[in-house]
Amino acid sequence: EAQVTQNPRYLITVTGKKLTVTCSQNMNHEYMSWYRQDPGLGLRQIYYSMNVEVTDKGDVPEGYKVSRKEKRNFPLILESPSPNQTSLYFCASSFEGSPGNTIYFGEGSWLTVV
Amino acid sequence: SQQGEEDPQALSIQEGENATMNCSYKTSINNLQWYRQNSGRGLVHLILIRSNEREKHSGRLRVTLDTSKKSSSLLITASRAADTASYFCGGRLGGFKTIFGAGTRLFVKA
Numbered sequence: 461e462a463q464v465t466q467n468p469r470y471l472i473t474v475t476g477k478k479l480t481v482t483c484s485q486n487m488n489h490e491y492m493s494w495y496r497q498d499p500g501l502g503l504r505q506i507y508y509s510m511n512v513e514v515t516d517k518g519d520v521p522e523g524y525k526v527s528r529k530e531k532r533n534f535p536l537i538l539e540s541p542s543p544n545q546t547s548l549y550f551c552a553s554s555f556e557g558s559p560g561n562t563i564y565f566g567e568g569s570w571l572t573v574v
Numbered sequence: 575s576q577q578g579e580e581d582p583q584a585l586s587i588q589e590g591e592n593a594t595m596n597c598s599y600k601t602s603i604n605n606l607q608w609y610r611q612n613s614g615r616g617l618v619h620l621i622l623i624r625s626n627e628r629e630k631h632s633g634r635l636r637v638t639l640d641t642s643k644k645s646s647s648l649l650i651t652a653s654r655a656a657d658t659a660s661y662f663c664g665g666r667l668g669g670f671k672t673i674f675g676a677g678t679r680l681f682v683k684a
Contacts, residue, residue: 464616493672502578502662502676503617510670518671550616562607563664563672565616 462487466551466566473541473573481536481569483551489564490556492534493518494526496547497568503550509534510556541573578603578663578675586681593653595678597663598645603673606639606665608648611677617662620648655684 466483473479485492493508495518505518509528523545525537534553538545549569554561578599587593597606605624609617623630623639623646630637636649646663658681664674 491670495674500676502580503664503674505672508670508672516670519673548614552617562619562622563609563617565609565618567616568614570614 462564464551464553464564464566466549466569468569469567470570471572473571475542475573476540479538479541479571481538481549481551481571483534483536483566484532485534485551485553485564486532487553487555487564488531489553490531491561492528492551492553494524494534494536495550495552496520496545497550498547506536506549538571541571543573545571546573547571578665578673580661580663580675580678582678583676584679584681586683587653589653589655589682589684591653591682593650593657593680593682595648595661595680596645597647597675598643599663599665599673599675600644601667602641602644603665603667606646606663608635608637608646609662609664609674611660611662613659620661650680653680653682655682658682 464485490511494506495503507526509515551566554563581596608620611617634651660677662677
């Protein structure tokens with residue numbers, strides 16, 4: 461079954477404590493990205509990756525890091541989380557071979573920073 | 575902002591009625607897509623309309639695209655309570671970024 465799997469699904473952490481949200485896809489997709497969703501703001505892209513070792517900033521990259529060492533994995537790293545990073549995070553992936561590629565989303569990770 | 579904007583932000587209708595949602599965006603998008611999100615869940619792809627298409631149908635869904643006005647609409651006909659969800663338009667910009675609108679929350683009353 462085609463899947464984008466992200467973990468953890470729910471996390472409460474404290475300010476400044478580094479955390480990583482993992483993302484894995486089993487569809488051999490080249491394109492992967494992270495979004496955060498906040499009320500009234502929709503989905504905003506944090507980082508995206510066109511392929512292994514190729515990443516770039518989205519609209520709201522501050523406070524986040526990513527890496528793409530393997531095609532299937534695209535972890536999101538919060539080096540020093542702050543309360544304004546409390547949000548619902550989505551990982552997503554898609555093919556790059558043709559235009560209009562369907563984006564597949566993970567189920568989301570609820571992150572609370574206290 | 576390069577984000578898209580959906581209109582209305584929220585829509586409440588009776589079962590059986592049609593629901594129309596609009597999406598506008600500020601920069602050119604390649605191949606606009608509509609997604610559905612059940613509360614707190616991931617987005618699920620509904621329909622794609624390519625830049626050279628003006629209208630597309632899929633079951634009870636009808637999507638239109640006006641590239642000159644940078645706008646699109648999603649029509650759900652004969653709505654059902656199960657259609658209650660948030661609906662987003664989105665697409666890739668000329669480069670590699672992907673943008674989405676803030677979404678329309680649709681509530682269908684049984």
